[in-house]
Amino acid sequence: MPVTVEQLLLATSLFWAFSANRLFQQAALKERVLGDPATWGFLGALLLMLTALHFLLLAPVCNRWTVKPVLALMIVGTAFATHFMQHFGVYLDPSMMRNVLRTDVAEARELFAWSLLPHLLLNAVLPLLVLWRVQVQPRPWGRATAVRLGSVLLAAAVLVGALLGVFQAFSSLMRNHKEMRYLITPANVVWSIGAVAAAQAQGVARPRQAIGLDASPGPRAAARSRPLVVVLVVGETARAANWGLNGTARQTTPELAQLGVINFPDVTACGTNTEVSLPCMLAPVGRRDYDEARIRGSESLLHVAARAGVRVHWRDNQSGCKGVCDGLPQDEVSSLNPAGICSEGRCLDEGLLAGLDERLAALSDTPRAKVGPGPAGTQLLVLHQLGNHGPSYFRRYPPAFARFQPACQDDDLQKCSREQIVNAYDNALLYTDHVLASLVSKLQAAQDHVDSVVLYVSDHGESLGENHLYLHGLPYAIAPDLQKRVPMAMWLSPGAAASIGLDAACLQRRAAQPVAHDHLFHTLLSLLDVKTTVHEDTWDLTHGCRAPWATPTGCGATHGPPACHWPRCWPGTPAGWTSPRLATSAPQPALPGATAPGPPPCCTTAAAWRPGCCWR
Numbered sequence: 222m223p224v225t226v227e228q229l230l231l232a233t234s235l236f237w238a239f240s241a242n243r244l245f246q247q248a249a250l251k252e253r254v255l256g257d258p259a260t261w262g263f264l265g266a267l268l269l270m271l272t273a274l275h276f277l278l279l280a281p282v283c284n285r286w287t288v289k290p291v292l293a294l295m296i297v298g299t300a301f302a303t304h305f306m307q308h309f310g311v312y313l314d315p316s317m318m319r320n321v322l323r324t325d326v327a328e329a330r331e332l333f334a335w336s337l338l339p340h341l342l343l344n345a346v347l348p349l350l351v352l353w354r355v356q357v358q359p360r361p362w363g364r365a366t367a368v369r370l371g372s373v374l375l376a377a378a379v380l381v382g383a384l385l386g387v388f389q390a391f392s393s394l395m396r397n398h399k400e401m402r403y404l405i406t407p408a409n410v411v412w413s414i415g416a417v418a419a420a421q422a423q424g425v426a427r428p429r430q431a432i433g434l435d436a437s438p439g440p441r442a443a444a445r446s447r448p449l450v451v452v453l454v455v456g457e458t459a460r461a462a463n464w465g466l467n468g469t470a471r472q473t474t475p476e477l478a479q480l481g482v483i484n485f486p487d488v489t490a491c492g493t494n495t496e497v498s499l500p501c502m503l504a505p506v507g508r509r510d511y512d513e514a515r516i517r518g519s520e521s522l523l524h525v526a527a528r529a530g531v532r533v534h535w536r537d538n539q540s541g542c543k544g545v546c547d548g549l550p551q552d553e554v555s556s557l558n559p560a561g562i563c564s565e566g567r568c569l570d571e572g573l574l575a576g577l578d579e580r581l582a583a584l585s586d587t588p589r590a591k592v593g594p595g596p597a598g599t600q601l602l603v604l605h606q607l608g609n610h611g612p613s614y615f616r617r618y619p620p621a622f623a624r625f626q627p628a629c630q631d632d633d634l635q636k637c638s639r640e641q642i643v644n645a646y647d648n649a650l651l652y653t654d655h656v657l658a659s660l661v662s663k664l665q666a667a668q669d670h671v672d673s674v675v676l677y678v679s680d681h682g683e684s685l686g687e688n689h690l691y692l693h694g695l696p697y698a699i700a701p702d703l704q705k706r707v708p709m710a711m712w713l714s715p716g717a718a719a720s721i722g723l724d725a726a727c728l729q730r731r732a733a734q735p736v737a738h739d740h741l742f743h744t745l746l747s748l749l750d751v752k753t754t755v756h757e758d759t760w761d762l763t764h765g766c767r768a769p770w771a772t773p774t775g776c777g778a779t780h781g782p783p784a785c786h787w788p789r790c791w792p793g794t795p796a797g798w799t800s801p802r803l804a805t806s807a808p809q810p811a812l813p814g815a816t817a818p819g820p821p822p823c824c825t826t827a828a829a830w831r832p833g834c835c836w837r
C-alpha cells in the first residue's frame with residue numbers, strides 16, 4: 222500500500238492519541254461530568270492537540286528514508302512506556318527516565334512479566350507489521366518540501382486552534398496538576414530522555430564542584446585513642462508504615478527491637494526514587510532548597526569526610542552509588558561473590574557484611590601508631606542495600622525469612638492479592654532487620670577495641686497497591702506519604718557514645734521529632750567529628766546532645782561530673798575497679814594492657830592525654 226510520509230506520521234500520531242494517552246485523558250477528565258457535552262468537546266480538543274503535538278514532534282526527523290526506523294523505535298518505546306505507566310502508576314518524568322536508563326540487567330529482568338506480552342503484541346507488534354507492509358511513496362524534492370511545510374503549518378494551526386478553544390480550562394488544569402504533562406506519551410519519553418542527556422552533557426563538561434574545602438579533623442577525632450567505625454546503611458524501598466520499630470501492628474523488626482536502638486519514627490525522604498534520593502541525602506542542602514543540578518554537580522558528604530582524613534569505603538549491593546562515591550574506595554558484593562549469597566546476578570544483603578570481621582580485627586592488630594590516635598582511626602563504611610527493591614520482593618530474602626504467608630511469589634504483582642504482596646514485602650523487611658542486627662552483633666564482638674556507630678536509613682518508600690499505585694517514583698509533589706516516609710535507626714557502642722561525646726538519651730528524645738534526609742549530611746559530619754564551615758548546627762541531630770569539647774584538665778576523685786559521667790573514662794578503667802559515679806553503668810571491659818588498680822588515670826593537657834583518662 223503506497224502512502225506518503227505525512228500520512229504515515231498522521232496515522233501514528235492518531236494511534237498514540239487514542240492508545241497511549243488513556244491515563245492523560247482520565248486525569249484531564251477526572252473532575253468533569255461525563256454526561257456534559259462540554260466534557261466531550263474538551264476531550265475532542267485534547268485528542269486534536271495530542272495528535273498535532275506528536276505530528277510536530279516527528280515531522281522534523283522523518284523523511285522517506287528515516288520514517289520507518291524512527292517510527293519503529295518510537296512505537297516500541299511507547300509500548301513499553303505505556304505498559305509501566307498503566308501497570309505501576311508511574312509518571313515518565315526526567316528523574317524516572319534516569320532510573321530507567323540506569324537500570325541493570327538483573328533489575329530489568331524482574332520487571333518483564335508475562336503480562337507484558339499481550340500489551341506488546343497489541344501496541345508494538347501489530348503496528349510494526351502494518352508499518353512493515355506499507356510503501357513510502359517517493360516525491361520530487363521540491364514538492365516534498367512544500368507538502369512538509371504545509372502539513373507542519375496545518376498541524377501547528379490545529380494545535381493552536383484546539384488550545385484556544387479550551388484555553389481557560391486547559392491552562393488551569395496544567396497549572397494545578399503540573400505533573401500531568403508527564404502522562405503525554407510518547408512526548409514524555411522524548412522530553413525526559415532529552416532532559417537527562419542535556420544534564421549529562423553539562424555534567425561531563427564540568428568537573429564536580431568541591432565542597433567543604435576547609436574540612437579537617439575536629440579535636441575529638443584528633444585525640445581518638447581507639448578506632449571509630451561509622452557504618453551508614455543506605456536502605457532500599459523500605460517504608461516507615463511497615464517498620465516494626467514504629468509501632469506497627471505487625472512486628473517486622475524483632476531483632477532490632479531487642480537491641481535498644483534509637484528509632485526515628487518521623488523521617489521524610491528527599492526523593493521518591495534512588496536516583497534522586499541517594500545524591501540528595503548526602504548533600505549539604507537537600508529537599509529544603511532542592512536543586513538537582515547543584516546536587517549532582519557537587520561533591521558529597523563522603524568527599525568532605527575523606528578530605529578530613531576519614532577513611533571512606535562504599536560497598537554496593539545495588540545499582541551503584543549514583544556519583545556520591547566517585548573516586549573513593551568502593552567494591553560490589555557481586556564481585557566479592559560470598560558463598561551462598563549470590564545467584565543470577567543478584568546477591569542477598571548479608572553479602573554486605575562479607576569480610577567485616579577481618580576488617581575489624583585488622584583495626585585492632587594494626588599498631589596504634591598507624592590507626593590512631595588521630596583522624597586515621599576514623600572510618601566511614603557505607604553499605605548500599607538491595608533491601609526491599611521491587612517488584613520481586615520474594616527474591617530479597619532467604620527461605621528462613623518467609624514468615625508472613627501466603628507471600629507473593631511472582632515478578633508480576635498483578636497476579637498476587639494485596640495481602641500476598643504485603644506479606645512478601647514484610648518478609649523482606651524482616652531480612653533487613655536481621656542484616657542490621659547481624660551487623661550490630663559483629664560490631665559488638667569488636668567493641669573492646671573498636672568504637673562503632675550504625676546509622677540505617679532508607680532512600681524512599683513504596684506503594685503496595687494503595688490507590689492502585691505500585692512501586693515508587695511518583696513526582697515528589699503528588700507522591701503519597703507511603704513513598705516519602707522512611708525508617709531510620711541508630712545504634713552506638715558504649716565506647717562510641719563516649720568517644721563522640723554523645724548523650725544517647727538526649728538523642729533518643731530528639732528522635733521523636735520530625736527528621737528529614739536533609740539532616741544526614743550534618744549529623745554524620747558530627748559523628749565523624751569533621752570540622753568544616755558547610756556544617757550547619759540546625760540540621761545536626763546531635764546538636765545540643767553533645768558534651769562541649771574542652772581541653773583535658775584533669776579529673777578523678779575530685780574532678781568528676783559531668784565529664785566523668787561519659788563512659789569515655791570507663792573503657793580504660795582497670796579491671797575490677799568500680800566508680801561510685803558510674804554505679805548504674807555496667808562495668809566495661811578493660812583495655813588491653815590496663816592492669817594497675819586504682820582510680821581512672823587523669824590527664825591535664827591534650828598532649829598528656831591517654832586512653833581512658835578523664836577530663837572536663
Ligand SMILES: [Zn+2]
Nearest residue numbers: 458494495680
Ligand atoms: Zn531506591
